Amino acid sequence: MAGLARNGETEADTRAAVAAILADVRREGLPAVLAWTERLDGVRLDPATLRIPEAALQEARVDLDRRRPELMDALREMIARIRRFAEGQRTCLRDLELALPEGGTVGERWCPLRTAGVYIPGGRAFYPSTLAMTVIPAQVAGVARIVGVTPPKPQSTLPGAWGVDPLVLACAAELGLTELYPFGGAQALAWLAFGEPAVDLVAGPGNRFVAEAKRQLIGTCGIDALAGPTELLVIADGGADPAWLAEDLLAQAEHDPDAAAVLVSADRPLLEAVGRELEVRVAASPRRAVLEQSLGAHGRLVRADRATAIALAQAWAPEHLELCVEDPEAWLPFLTTAGAVFIGNASAEAFGDYGAGPNHVLPTDRSARHTSPLGVATFLKRQSLLRLAPADAAAMAPWVQRLAEAEGLVHHGRSAGLRAAHHHP
Known part of the structure; x- marks a missing residue:
């Protein structure tokens, strides 16, 4: 999503400001x-x-x-x-x-x-x-x-x-x-x-x-x-309700001026209808100021076919992904990188925010490619456990010694070998 890239100068300023704060607190404390x-x-x-x-x-x-x-x-x-x-x-x-x-x-x-x-x-x-x-x-x-x-x-x-x-x-x-x-x-x-x-x-x-x-x-x-400004990608077809989609986009956009809310559909009339809904709803919203900022900077209505929508979702790895399509289960196997997936028109992301069960603290900024939602x-x-009987050590020692010596770690081999030498079955 090149169009959603954060401003480079802003990112540099953020890094510098945060580094100064961390250094102050580390040095001076409370x-x-x-x-x-x-x-x-x-x-x-x-x-x-x-x-x-x-x-x-x-x-x-x-x-x-x-x-x-x-x-x-x-x-x-x-x-x-x-x-x-x-x-x-x-x-x-x-x-x-x-x-x-x-x-x-x-x-x-x-x-x-x-x-x-x-x-x-x-x-x-x-x-x-x-x-x-x-x-x-x-x-x-x-x-x-x-x-x-x-x-x-x-x-x-x-x-x-x-x-x-x-x-x-x-x-x-x-x-x-x-x-x-x-x-x-x-x-x-x-x-x-x-x-x-x-x-x-x-x-x-x-x-x-x-x-x-x-x-x-x-x-x-x-x-x-790295859970920063929130993100939502909605994939929808012509059967979706434009008012529902508009409110779903606004629900993300109202969080923060840096929030990203994107709708992708192959259906041009749907995109146009959502655009009209957004205009009316933003104008009447008590959160108009933040909505105009976030939608202006990071809001998108994108026309794309199914293959392109999937490729876009996989590349962006959005924090939230809504599937407002006729057969969402058929899409699901191809969409593995998003932080959380909301399956079907009824599954608004707002339900996830307020406790349906799965956690709403999710990775952002493409880190959902490799990071999971917050959870238990x-x-x-995880702590590894190794509990060897003397006979296990004796049986393992010869091949462990050979591998250790091949790597030039002689004391590893000797450490294992001592266990074998002192084992008397």
Whole structure:
């Protein structure tokens, strides 16, 4: 998708800005985090009362349950569906043990990470859904310490504690998350990696600065994926509803000025009808400003036949791929690179965002070619196990010695040979 390439100068500026922030936080710690938060978000935080108290989280949950019980019910339904899917994932991740001829075993086991940091985007909007999507797989995996960070807004503009939306606080309480801090951006990821938490892995989506921070932190800690500005590719035929398609495109475009929303179809009348729907709906939208920016920069209506649509999808590897076609199952075997596929007209991507089950934290910027959606496995590592009986070591030693000597690693061969020499059946 050459037409969706990000601006090279902007990318260079992003890399430089993030590198400066990471260096500051690595050198100065929390004071640098607070300084960058004040500079970038316009919020001055008190280091003495930085962590949002559990009492504030519980108060938000009780208040939401009292004022808007239907919204609390929706939150609980989303949490239950995400947890059910995550628990299903965990049952598929089985330890392995294979017996050796002389009595030993080889295998591997899944071990939970000790600590994980989860990033919940803020700024233009708040995302309790992302909080659930990141925390629940970590909990199901068995991570002992989960630390959440989310950007604040000034107290004067938001009636929540520490500038964090009350719905996010209520969701944290419902999930049982007890560590939540009101700062975001690259400085938050730097603190998670270099600061007191020193997490094993950071997870969660964000803007281009967050994605770049994760890229630069590779090697310092693990990352889930390079989940930057969101992407949607819709492949549709003449039987699709233009209004549905337009709203699906707008649902992605409203996230961020850098969001990409693309429709591909061989049907010219459909593309023209969607174009008209977009004009009317953007003009009437309360999110018109961000829609005009994202659609203007990264929105596309593309006419292409089936083969070209498949080739385009495979080359781009979009974060989200909707198949609004008559027989989507016939397309599915040819579409392997997308992060998540939404199959059939009823399967709007919005259902994936709000807890149908599969995770909405997905790789972007073509990294879906090789990276999977966030899930329970993200917060686990495989550990190899080798348990040799003395007879196994004696049987293996001769050929291990020959291979080691052929590679010039004499002490490898001697190490194996000693086991054989001291074995007396």
